Amino acid sequence: MTSLSHSTFSVKKRGGFTVMSCRLNMEQADSVLTELRKAYRVYAPTLFPKQGRYSDTDIVRYAEIEHVNEIEFERKSDFPAKEVLSPIQRTTFYFTEEEYHENLHEQLPVLVFGRACDISAQKIQARIYDGNGDFTDPYYKAIHDKAKFVLMECDGGWDSCFCVSMNTNKTDDYVMAVRKDGDTLSVQIKDEAFAPYFNEAEPCDYKPSFVEKNELTVQVPVIPDKQVLTKLKNHPMWREFDKRCISCGSCTVACSTCTCFTTRDVVYTENENAGERRRVADSCQIAGFDQMAGQREIRSRAGDRMRYKVLHKFHDYDARFHEGSMCVGCGRCIDRCPEFISIAATLEKMNKALEEIQSSQETEAAK
Amino acid sequence: MKNEFQPSPCRIIQVKHESEAEWTYRVESSAKPGHGQFMQLSIPRVGEAPISVSARGDGWLEFTIRSVGKVTDDIFRKKSGDVLFLRGPYGHGWPVDRFQGKHVVVITGGTGLAPVRSMLNMFMDHSDFVKDVFLICGFKSESGIVFKQELAQWESRFHTIYALDTDHKDGFRTGLVTEFVKEIPWKSFGDDYAVVVVGPPPMMKFTGLELLKNGAAEDHIWMSFERKMSCAIGKCGHCRIDETYVCLDGPVFSYTTAKDLVD
Numbered sequence: 001m002t003s004l005s006h007s008t009f010s011v012k013k014r015g016g017f018t019v020m021s022c023r024l025n026m027e028q029a030d031s032v033l034t035e036l037r038k039a040y041r042v043y044a045p046t047l048f049p050k051q052g053r054y055s056d057t058d059i060v061r062y063a064e065i066e067h068v069n070e071i072e073f074e075r076k077s078d079f080p081a082k083e084v085l086s087p088i089q090r091t092t093f094y095f096t097e098e099e100y101h102e103n104l105h106e107q108l109p110v111l112v113f114g115r116a117c118d119i120s121a122q123k124i125q126a127r128i129y130d131g132n133g134d135f136t137d138p139y140y141k142a143i144h145d146k147a148k149f150v151l152m153e154c155d156g157g158w159d160s161c162f163c164v165s166m167n168t169n170k171t172d173d174y175v176m177a178v179r180k181d182g183d184t185l186s187v188q189i190k191d192e193a194f195a196p197y198f199n200e201a202e203p204c205d206y207k208p209s210f211v212e213k214n215e216l217t218v219q220v221p222v223i224p225d226k227q228v229l230t231k232l233k234n235h236p237m238w239r240e241f242d243k244r245c246i247s248c249g250s251c252t253v254a255c256s257t258c259t260c261f262t263t264r265d266v267v268y269t270e271n272e273n274a275g276e277r278r279r280v281a282d283s284c285q286i287a288g289f290d291q292m293a294g295q296r297e298i299r300s301r302a303g304d305r306m307r308y309k310v311l312h313k314f315h316d317y318d319a320r321f322h323e324g325s326m327c328v329g330c331g332r333c334i335d336r337c338p339e340f341i342s343i344a345a346t347l348e349k350m351n352k353a354l355e356e357i358q359s360s361q362e363t364e365a366a367k
Numbered sequence: 368m369k370n371e372f373q374p375s376p377c378r379i380i381q382v383k384h385e386s387e388a389e390w391t392y393r394v395e396s397s398a399k400p401g402h403g404q405f406m407q408l409s410i411p412r413v414g415e416a417p418i419s420v421s422a423r424g425d426g427w428l429e430f431t432i433r434s435v436g437k438v439t440d441d442i443f444r445k446k447s448g449d450v451l452f453l454r455g456p457y458g459h460g461w462p463v464d465r466f467q468g469k470h471v472v473v474i475t476g477g478t479g480l481a482p483v484r485s486m487l488n489m490f491m492d493h494s495d496f497v498k499d500v501f502l503i504c505g506f507k508s509e510s511g512i513v514f515k516q517e518l519a520q521w522e523s524r525f526h527t528i529y530a531l532d533t534d535h536k537d538g539f540r541t542g543l544v545t546e547f548v549k550e551i552p553w554k555s556f557g558d559d560y561a562v563v564v565v566g567p568p569p570m571m572k573f574t575g576l577e578l579l580k581n582g583a584a585e586d587h588i589w590m591s592f593e594r595k596m597s598c599a600i601g602k603c604g605h606c607r608i609d610e611t612y613v614c615l616d617g618p619v620f621s622y623t624t625a626k627d628l629v630d
Contacts, residue, residue: 093372095411095412097411100374135371136368137602138370263415263603275412289605290630299630320611
């Protein structure tokens with residue numbers, strides 16, 4: 001397992017490497033992981049027992065792993081893979097009165113375990129951090145450009161998932177795919193660079209399957225023009241959220257694709273002139289997100305903030321980049337909302353509002 | 368790769384009090400911002416804020432700052448010789464090439480004068496760049512009047528209306544800027560004009576409507592927006608309105624776009 005010479009069972013074909021598969025027991029899998037950890041920081045969804053937000057509840061979130069049995073295969077992670085690629089908080093500079101020192105240094109690349117939706121979300125994150133305007137975010141790029149993904153085969157058995165509706169149920173952006181059955185790990189190796197790690201494993205014909213159907217389906221609303229958009233913004237449907245939404249921002253923290261952040265300087269208590277500048281995740285759902293110094297808040301009601309978020313995901317992102325929705329249908333916002341607000345139900349309401357708006361426009365036009 | 372977030376230290380050369388709450392800082396900088404662009408001002412321990420460049424010269428830039436927030440409050444403690452940190456310039460400024468040879472109408476509210484100040488001074492220095500300038504500047508009250516010296520200079524060269532919202536003062540009319548839009552000789556312009564509007568959001572909204580009422584064409588009107596920003600380079604999401612990022616696509620917008628920008 002530790003030898004990194006080329007595998008005996010990877011068949012070279014004209015034009016490149018042929019995908020291969022193998023089977024490992026947990027002990028073998030751990031020695032592969034040990035080898036991988038020499039070249040990668042390996043992150044996976046991990047169970048943290050009794051660390052959930054309510055008493056006696058667990059939480060599944062991303063962490064660097066040392067053993068394969070730390071990977072949580074059964075449950076959907078409460079937080080998305082962006083925990084690794086765009087962490088909720090990071091230091092961007094160290095400063096003194098006279099200068100800012102960038103905090104960017106060479107680190108081992110990351111290898112991230114994720115489901116198809118998690119991997120699909122990376123394209124959206126990359127679009128914002130590295131493909132919006134002429135500027136690149138060096139902090140994101142440093143991690144993302146060298147990041148590789150391991151696809152965790154997904155049964156899609158959760159009632160808040162709607163990846164099929166969002167076309168994120170399949171992906172080919174992975175170097176390996178894995179499935180765990182009891183104490184056996186089936187692995188498909190798609191990237192030649194990883195083949196040598198599996199030299200001594202037993203070949204098999206494992207192929208990952210993808211979710212073909214979710215219990216939950218959504219219809220992405222179609223907003224034909226600016227006039228309808230403006231009417232939708234002013235539609236009474238958003239007022240419901242003034243009362244229901246508590247503007248806690250849980251949905252955006254749990255969102256696979258939300259990228260908004262703010263800048264915060266922190267001083268060290270020993271020397272108040274030295275400290276660090278941090279990037280901290282921010283949320284358009286939290287009061288003050290749009291508030292400028294000395295001015296009134298622009299979206300002052302919870303319903304306005306909800307409208308801003310939902311339209312970004314299902315209209316504005318596509319209007320700017322023409323690459324479809326900014327939602328991957330992971331359903332984590334539904335799972336995390338303490339007020340049980342469902343994005344799927346919200347989309348249904350939006351579709352109804354749009355029907356209303358368009359039929360009243362037609363009536364107007366007929367007059 | 369260049370780290371666009373890296374702020375550079377710049378020495379303060381001069382601090383000028385425009386009013387009690389609005390001070391102009393001249394800092395050493397070799398940056399070459401266009402008229403109407405902005406920069407990110409940083410103060411270690413406090414944070415960053417987008418501030419428009421209110422004047423530029425050989426090796427220096429000026430920022431006119433209102434003491435209203437955490438960053439700006441701290442800037443007000445800085446004096447000549449101290450250091451400010453800058454990055455930028457960012458955004459799209461005034462499309463001055465499109466103003467060349469035209470009648471230019473400039474309407475500002477309060478410190479909204481800062482983002483047009485360098486352009487107005489360029490019109491002063493190059494008197495044949497535009498046909499003529501009609502300048503309407505509104506201030507809330509006497510204590511909010513900024514750039515007093517320049518207001519006097521502009522008066523000598525431009526057609527000016529200076530106004531206070533409700534107070535009376537010599538040389539100033541009383542009323543909101545919207546009330547004076549009809550005094551511009553729109554009919555004599557033909558199609559040969561451009562209008563520039565900067566001020567607080569309600570002022571820009573109602574000035575826009577008043578301009579249309581007076582027959583100004585949407586694609587002849589330009590507005591500069593101000594929104595909360597953290598990064599200024601299209602990543603942090605704060606300044607987004609629909610599919611538009613004020614930091615990247617603005618802050619200056621044609622009214623054809625601006626009229627649809629509903630937060």
